[in-house]
Amino acid sequence: MYSKTGKNAYSDVSLDSQVSGATPHQLITMLLDGAINAMRRAEIYFQTGNVARRGEMISRAINIIDNGLRSGLDHEIGGQISADLERLYEYVSRSLLEASVNKSGEQLPHLITLMVDLSETWKAIEPQARQVSHAK
Numbered sequence: 001m002y003s004k005t006g007k008n009a010y011s012d013v014s015l016d017s018q019v020s021g022a023t024p025h026q027l028i029t030m031l032l033d034g035a036i037n038a039m040r041r042a043e044i045y046f047q048t049g050n051v052a053r054r055g056e057m058i059s060r061a062i063n064i065i066d067n068g069l070r071s072g073l074d075h076e077i078g079g080q081i082s083a084d085l086e087r088l089y090e091y092v093s094r095s096l097l098e099a100s101v102n103k104s105g106e107q108l109p110h111l112i113t114l115m116v117d118l119s120e121t122w123k124a125i126e127p128q129a130r131q132v133s134h135a136k
Contacts, residue, residue: 025126031068032119035061039096039112046105058100065093088114 038061045054070089075082092114095107
């Protein structure tokens with residue numbers, strides 16, 4: 001019914017709408033979900049041998065981690081937690097780069113698990129979720 005361009009335009013508008021109305025907590029959630037999604041897709045492309053898409057997904061995950069998650073850390077306010085997250089993000093980015101250079105997806109399940117665990121923890125501390133649970 002719609003062309004691929006139309007679908008992409010709709011996706012772009014939908015994402016723009018989500019981002020513009022999101023809280024800082026929700027933005028981090030979106031970044032975490034985006035990085036995890038890209039890493040899962042890279043894992044699939046490793047398995048199917050699609051080198052171009054694999055590289056694209058690894059690059060996307062690294063970009064989200066380095067330019068979204070890491071760059072958003074506030075070390076003055078975050079203290080030790082911020083420093084720990086910095087080390088985690090650096091480890092995941094470096095490991096993704098090594099996976100790409102070495103053409104090996106062996107580390108991806110471990111890296112995905114780390115990011116999923118972080119994402120689940122982050123979602124559990126969402127301010128609105130805590131307020132709703134305290135109200136019950």
